[in-house]
Structures are given as C-alpha cells and as structure tokens.
Amino acid sequence: MVNTTLGEITFTGLFFFLLFVAITLYITYKATERTRTTTEFYTARRSITALQNGLALSGDYISAASFLGIAGLVSLKGFDGLIYAVGWIVGWPIIMFLIAEPLRNIGKYTFADAVAYRLKLKPIRISASLGTLTTVLFYLIAQMVGAGSLIKLIFGIPYEIAIIIVGVLMISYVLFGGMLATTWVQIIKACMLLGGATLLVVLTLYQFGFNYSELFSNITQKYGENFIQPGRLIENPVEAISLGIALMFGTAGLPHIMMRFYTVPDAKEARKSVFYATGFIGYFYILTFTIGFGAAAVVGHEIISMIDNGGNMAAPLLAEALGGGVFLGFLGAVAFATILAVVVGLTLAGASAVSHDIYAGVIKHGKADEKREVKAAKISTLGLGLLAIILGISFKGQNVAYMVGLTFSIAASANFPSLFMSIFWKKFTTYGAIWSIYTGLILNLVLIILSPSVWVDILKNDFAIFPFRNPGIFSFFASFLAGIVVSFLTKEKKAEEKFEEERIKSILGSTSD
Amino acid sequence: MKEKILNSEEFKHLVKTKKIVSFLLTLIEIIIYFGFIFLIAYKKAFLSQKIWGDINIGITLGIVIILVSWILTGIYIIWANKIYDAKIALIKEKIEEGE
Numbered sequence: 001m002v003n004t005t006l007g008e009i010t011f012t013g014l015f016f017f018l019l020f021v022a023i024t025l026y027i028t029y030k031a032t033e034r035t036r037t038t039t040e041f042y043t044a045r046r047s048i049t050a051l052q053n054g055l056a057l058s059g060d061y062i063s064a065a066s067f068l069g070i071a072g073l074v075s076l077k078g079f080d081g082l083i084y085a086v087g088w089i090v091g092w093p094i095i096m097f098l099i100a101e102p103l104r105n106i107g108k109y110t111f112a113d114a115v116a117y118r119l120k121l122k123p124i125r126i127s128a129s130l131g132t133l134t135t136v137l138f139y140l141i142a143q144m145v146g147a148g149s150l151i152k153l154i155f156g157i158p159y160e161i162a163i164i165i166v167g168v169l170m171i172s173y174v175l176f177g178g179m180l181a182t183t184w185v186q187i188i189k190a191c192m193l194l195g196g197a198t199l200l201v202v203l204t205l206y207q208f209g210f211n212y213s214e215l216f217s218n219i220t221q222k223y224g225e226n227f228i229q230p231g232r233l234i235e236n237p238v239e240a241i242s243l244g245i246a247l248m249f250g251t252a253g254l255p256h257i258m259m260r261f262y263t264v265p266d267a268k269e270a271r272k273s274v275f276y277a278t279g280f281i282g283y284f285y286i287l288t289f290t291i292g293f294g295a296a297a298v299v300g301h302e303i304i305s306m307i308d309n310g311g312n313m314a315a316p317l318l319a320e321a322l323g324g325g326v327f328l329g330f331l332g333a334v335a336f337a338t339i340l341a342v343v344v345g346l347t348l349a350g351a352s353a354v355s356h357d358i359y360a361g362v363i364k365h366g367k368a369d370e371k372r373e374v375k376a377a378k379i380s381t382l383g384l385g386l387l388a389i390i391l392g393i394s395f396k397g398q399n400v401a402y403m404v405g406l407t408f409s410i411a412a413s414a415n416f417p418s419l420f421m422s423i424f425w426k427k428f429t430t431y432g433a434i435w436s437i438y439t440g441l442i443l444n445l446v447l448i449i450l451s452p453s454v455w456v457d458i459l460k461n462d463f464a465i466f467p468f469r470n471p472g473i474f475s476f477f478a479s480f481l482a483g484i485v486v487s488f489l490t491k492e493k494k495a496e497e498k499f500e501e502e503r504i505k506s507i508l509g510s511t512s513d
Numbered sequence: 514m515k516e517k518i519l520n521s522e523e524f525k526h527l528v529k530t531k532k533i534v535s536f537l538l539t540l541i542e543i544i545i546y547f548g549f550i551f552l553i554a555y556k557k558a559f560l561s562q563k564i565w566g567d568i569n570i571g572i573t574l575g576i577v578i579i580l581v582s583w584i585l586t587g588i589y590i591i592w593a594n595k596i597y598d599a600k601i602a603l604i605k606e607k608i609e610e611g612e
Contacts (some may be wrong), residue, residue, distance in 0.1 A: 082575045083553060086546070089579050093542045096586045097535040213566030220567050229561040230553045230571055237554045244550055248543070268598060271590055278586045282579040289575070424532075504519060507528060508605060 005325050006307060006316055007156045012329030017155075020188070020337050024173065027184045031177035038373050041178035042109040042352055048183055048263040054276020056263075059186030060256050060345040061277070062193060062284060064338045065146050065404055070285070071318075072311025074292025075304055078219075078227035081292055085285040087244060091251020092278040096271065099252050102423045102506040104261045104270040110349075111258045111415060112357045115422045118498035119430040122362055127437040129357035131414035132255040134441060135407055136350035136384075137391075139254075140343060142403035144392030147339040153313055154332040163392040166340055171385035174348045175378055179263060182348050189341035194280060196334040197287040200315065203322040204294035215290075218297045227296075239470050243405065246472035250408030253415030256349035267509055291315050298322065347384055354380035402453040402469070406444070409472035413440030417479040421487075423506065426499040428483065429492035436483030440475050447471035518607050527600050534592060538585055549578055 035041050048056070066088055073081030107114035112128035144163055151162035173181045208214035219227060251257065261270045295304060295314035298321050307313045316335070320328040355377035360368035368376070418436045421428040448454055450466035518524060552560055553571070560571030 079571055082572065083550075086549065086575050086578050089582050090542060090546045093582050093585050093589075094539060096589055097539045097542075211566075213568050216567040216572070225561070228567070228569060228572060230557045235554075237550070240550045240554060241547065244547060248546065268594070271593055275583075275586050275590045278583045282583045286576055286579055503528065507531070508601065 004307070004317065004320055005328060006313060006320065007153060009155050009157070010325055010329050012326045013155060013332045014329075016330050016333030017336055020192070020333055021169065024169075024181070024185050024188060028173050028177035028181040031180040031184075034180055035176065035178035036374065038109070038356070038370050038377075040180070041374050041377050042259070042356065043262045044179040044183055046263060046265050050264060050269040050272035051276055052183065052187055053260060053264050053269070053273035054280060055190040056183045056186035057257060057260050057273060057277035058280040058284065059188075059190035059193075059341045060260060061251075061254075061281060061342075062190075062338065063143060063146075063342045063404075064150055064335055065142070065401075066285075067193065067197075067288060067338055068150060068312045068315055068335060069310070070288050071292040071295065071315040072304070072308070072313070074289045075295040075299075075314035076301060076311040077231065078223070078293075078296070079229055080231045082289050083230075085289045087247040088251075089278070089282050089285055090244075090248045092274065092281060094248055095252045095257070096274040096278065098420065098423070099258070100261050100270045100274050101267040103258055103419070104264070104267045105506045105509045106423070106502060107262065109259070109262055109356050110352050111253075111255050111419065112353065112361070114258075115418050115433060116361075117422070118495050118502045119422070119428075119433055119492075121366065123430060124433055125357045125361040127434045128415075128418065129353040131410070131418075131437050131441055132353040132357075133350055134445075135253070135255055135411045135415065136346050136353070137387075138403050138410065139407040140346050140350070140384075140388045141391050141395055142400045142407065143339065143343050143346070144388055145395045145398065145400045147343070148392060148396065150312065150335060150339065153308060154316060154335060159396055160393055163389055166343060167385055167389035167392070169340060170343050170347055170388070171382060173344050174351065174381045174385070178377075179348060182344050183263060185337075185344050186341050189337040190280065192334045192337050194284060194287075196319075196331055197284060197291065199327075200319055200322070200331070201287050201290050201294070203327075204290065204298065204318065207294075207298060207322070212290075215293060215297055219293055222297065223301070236468075238473065239468055242409075242468060242470035242473035245476050246405060246409035246412045246470060248412075249416045249476065250410075250412035250472070253411035253419065254408075255353065255411075255415070256345035258419075259349050259352065260345075288315075291318060294318055343388065347381060347388065350384045351377050351380035354384070399457065402448070405470060405472075406448050409448075409470065409475065410441060410444050412472055413444045413475035413479045414438075415440075417476070417483055421480070421483050423502075425487075426496055427487055427491075429487045429490045429495055431490040431492075432483045432487030435486040436479045439482035440479030443478050444471055444475040447474060518604060524604055527597070527604070531597060534589065538589055542582060542585060545578055545581060549574060 039045055070085050103114050106117045112125050115128050116124040147166045148159040148163045151157055152159050173185055264270050295318040299317045304311050304314045316331050319331040359376040360373045414437050418433045447466050448471055451469050452464040453469050455461050455464045561569050563569050
C-alpha cells in the first residue's frame with residue numbers, strides 16, 4: 001500500500017481550510033454593508049483595480065479541473081497533457097483584442113447588456129440570458145461533481161457533505177457580499193494557488209539541482225523518449241481544431257469572465273486587467289505542467305494511478321512527497337479554494353442573468369426599482385445555489401468530463417458570435433442575434449447528445465450518430481452563418497443608425513454621453 | 514462641433530487603425546495556436562527533436578506559445594496605452610472645448 005495521508009482529514013489540512021473559510025467569511029461580512037444597490041451587487045461599485053481584477057480573473061478562470069486535471073494528465077500522458085495546458089491560455093489574447101474594452105464601454109452589468117445595446121432589448125435579453133444560463137449551469141454541474149469527488153479524495157469527506165459545504169459557502173459569499181466578496185474570494189484563491197504551485201515547482205526543481213533539463217532526462221530514463229513526444233491525442237485533426245475553437249473563443253464567451261470587466265472603473269483598467277490575468281494564467285500553466293512532469297519523475301505512474309485512475313491526485317501526491325503532510329494539507333486547502341472560487345463566480349453571473357436580464361429587463365420592462373432588483377438578485381442566488389447542490393448530488397458518479405468541454409463550446413457558439421457581430425458588424429439585427437444564439441446553443445446540445453460522449457458512453461448505444469466528441473467547430477460557424485443570413489433578410493434601420501453611436505461609445509467610453 | 518470631430522478624417526483613421534491592430538493581433542494568435550496543433554498532428558518527428566538536453570522542440574514550443582500569447586497582449590497594451598489613448602484624450606478634449 002502507498003503510505004499517504006491523502007484521503008484523511010489532517011490537522012494541517014483542517015487548519016488551512018478553516019483559515020481560508022474564516023478570512024473569506026469575514027470579508028463577506030464586511031462587504032454586506034456595501035451590497036445594497038445594483039451597481040454594488042453586480043460590479044462592486046466599479047472600484048476594483050486592474051491588478052486586483054487581473055488576479056480575480058485568474059481566480060475565476062483556473063478551475064480545479066485544469067489544475068489537478070492537467071497536472072494529472074501531464075504526469076500520466078506526458079506531452080499530450082501539455083497540449084491542454086497550452087489550449088487554456090489562447091482565449092485570453094482574444095478577450096484582450098476584441099472583447100474587453102468594447103464590453104466595458106457599451107455594457108452595464110451583464111453580457112446581454114452589451115449584445116442588446118443597439119438592438120431590440122427584450123427578445124435579445126431572453127436569448128442572451130438563456131445562453132448565459134446554459135453555460136453557467138453546465139459548468140456548475142461539472143464543477144460541483146468535480147468538487148464532490150476531489151474533496152472526497154483529498155479529505156475523505158463523503159461526497160454529498162462535500163457538495164453541501166461547497167454549496168452553502170458559495171451561496172453565503174454571493175448572497176451577502178455580492179461582487180465585492182466574490183472578487184476577494186477570487187483574489188485570495190489566486191494568491192494561494194499561484195503561491196502553492198510556485199513552491200511546489202521550486203521544491204521539484206531543487207530535486208534536480210534547478211536544472212530543468214535534468215528533470216526531463218530523469219523522465220525519459222523512466223518512461224522512454226515517447227513520453228515527452230506528441231502521441232495519440234491528436235489523431236483526428238477535426239477533433240483537435242474543434243476543441244481549439246471551443247477553448248479559444250469559448251473563453252471569450254464565459255459569462256462570469258465577461259462580467260468582471262464591469263468591476264473596473266474604465267476601459268483602460270479593463271485592458272490592463274487582461275494583461276495581468278494572461279500573465280498569471282500563462283505562468284500558472286507553465287507551473288502546472290512542470291508539476292505534472294515532476295510528479296511523473298518523483299512519485300511515479302504506479303502510485304499516481306493507484307490513488308486515482310485519471311491522475312487527479314498527482315499534484316497533491318507530489319506535494320506530500322516533497323513537503324510532507326504540512327504541504328499536502330496546504331495544497332488540499334488550495335484545491336478547495338480553487339473549486340469554491342469558480343462556482344462562486346458562476347453563481348453570481350447566473351443570478352445576474354436572472355435578475356438583471358430576465359426580471360428587470362423583460363418582466364419589469366427595464367423599469368424595476370433598484371431595491372427590488374437587488375432582492376431579485378439575492379433570491380436568484382439562493383435558487384441557483386440550491387439547484388447547483390441538487391444537481392451536484394444527483395449527478396454523482398457520472399462522467400462529467402465532457403461537460404467542461406461542452407461549456408466552452410456552448411460559450412464559443414452561443415455567446416461569442418452574437419457579441420462579436422454586435423460590436424463589429426453594422427448590419428447585424430435583432431433577429432440575426434437571436435438566430436445566432438439559438439443556432440449555436442441548440443446545435444451544440446443536439447450534437448453533443450448524438451456524439452460518442454453521450455450517445456455511446458452514457459446512453460449505451462453501439463454507434464454514435466455524430467462521429468465527433470467536440471462539436472464546437474460546427475456550431476461555432478453555424479452560429480455565425482445564421483447571424484449573417486438572418487441579418488441580411490431582416491434589415492433593421494434603427495440598429496444600423498445606432499451602430500455609429502455604439503461605436504463611438506465603445507471607443508470614447510462613457511464620457512461621450 | 515462634436516459631430517464634426519467624430520466625422521473628421523482624424524477620428525475615422527484612429528477607429529480604423531484600432532480595428533486593424535485588434536484583428537491583426539487576433540489573427541497572429543490564431544495562426545500560432547492552430548499552427549501548433551497542425552505540427553502536432555502532422556510533424557511529430559520535427560517536434561520530437563532534442564534541442565536542450567533531453568528537452569525537445571515540442572515542449573519548448575508549448576512554453577513559447579504561452580509566453581508569446583502573453584507578450585502579444587503586452588504589445589497591444591503598450592500601443593493602446595501610449596499611442597491610442599493619447600489620441601483619444603486629444604479628441605475628447607476637442608469635443609469638450611467645442612461644447
């Protein structure tokens with residue numbers, strides 16, 4: 001048997017966990033006084049600095065799946081795992097060049113605000129918020145199920161209890177602290193994660209005399225040259241390109257990421273925050289695959305796959321091997337914070353879509369009074385949080401790995417095209433946007449159901465009707481095509497006239513009002 | 514006055530430049546990333562060549578792409594903060610004077 005305290009509640013693990021919870025709950029308590037108006041609840045009064053927002057963006061973005069998952073994938077599959085690490089960063093330059101500034105200047109609180117700016121508000125709000133909610137729900141399910149299993153592996157807490165702990169904390173942060181508390185949870189998580197991963201890499205490289213090349217010599221001696229060479233992952237170029245499109249443009253269509261650009265004072269700060277975030281995230285993924293290779297060298301395949309088949313425990317095992325129980329306890333708390341922060345961001349984005357887009361925008365025709373909208377936002381938070389707990393528990397034991405990919409391909413197909421065309425294309429119309437969103441959303445869902453991931457693996461049919469596991473490439477272009485064709489068929493004079501105004505606003509910012 | 518400035522060649526040129534910079538940098542990022550995928554799919558032998566001890570071209574390229582992605586955002590931000598913002602500030606000033 002392997003000698004490890006992984007899977008037990010240790011004193012250090014509990015200590016770091018409680019410390020994190022205590023600090024974040026104290027911040028939430030402090031933030032309650034400043035969570036009364038809509039601007040406070042949705043955007044923390046637009047008072048977040050670029051550096052803070054950069055850290056918070058990384059906190060929102062880096063999930064446990066990409067930390068523990070990629071480290072594990074690299075430790076077991078070598079080079080093929082590295083392809084994923086690279087894929088997770090390439091969406092960020094796209095956000096910087098195309099989305100961040102216009103979004104900040106045109107919109108108010110949500111992604112739908114920006115798409116709807118010059119179009120007919122109501123129908124757009126309904127479709128755009130559906131895009132947001134679908135993305136948020138799938139991602140929430142994937143994260144909750146991941147949270148339950150990972151916390152069980154690390155601390156040995158039963159799955160259901162782990163989900164309830166995560167759910168209750170997540171609801172408390174958003175409900176009482178709104179965007180301000182959410183932001184600080186992200187910042188603390190990002191610092192813990194970057195600090196923990198850096199320490200782990202330093203300890204790993206210390207084993208190899210701080211010679212990066214020495215680490216690779218060790219690995220090739222153990223597992224052969226093939227291990228660090230491109231293998232079988234990209235046998236099918238369609239799958240690879242499809243996944244690439246989902247990661248690249250899906251990142252720029254994630255509602256909880258887009259919402260963060262409203263928390264800074266202006267477009268300049270939004271721009272700077274993407275620069276910081278890209279730096280932190282890139283640095284983090286370089287650390288992550290170094291950790292993966294380190295785990296392969298120091299811990300070894302046998303033990304990694306004995307503890308968990310998918311290799312998810314590679315990073316914690318490496319931490320224990322190099323820094324003992326204390327470091328393992330710390331890394332367990334880091335993993336917990338990582339999981340928690342992502343679901344907190346998602347809950348806030350989902351609740352905002354319900355209260356700002358559907359309640360205030362559609363039901364109240366954009367004339368809801370502020371107190372009621374905040375109340376609606378809080379009720380939505382509670383509802384969405386409880387739903388996440390129920391879904392997390394009912395999806396227990398399901399293979400939800402495909403859901404992370406699905407989230408990104410929905411974000412790339414339903415959210416990104418309409419936002420992009422709304423910002424850059426004068427002749428884009430209300431119906432064009434609606435068709436673009438629904439085409440991307442529905443086609444994506446249908447194709448994933450017909451794909452091997454669901455049709456064969458879950459529904460146990462013999463053959464998949466749709467041969468690819470990543471439908472992103474089809475729904476992404478179909479969404480653009482639908483938007484373009486329908487816009488040509490339904491000319492909208494008002495939207496065209498307003499384009500100039502929108503463009504000037506997106507360039508000059510609010511001062512042009 | 515505001516209309517006049519916003520319709521001026523100077524402003525239109527600035528808007529156009531911004532679009533070109535944004536789209537060009539986007540295109541570069543797309544080419545870099547999908548180029549990497551292309552190499553992995555079709556040029557495995559090339560990526561497997563060792564260049565630094567036991568580290569091969571594939572691993573090095575992976576790290577380089579992450580770094581270049583960040584550097585591209587850096588290039589954009591330097592352009593936007595130093596050149597673009599200064600011109601925007603000038604235009605805003607003119608508008609405010611006119612009003």
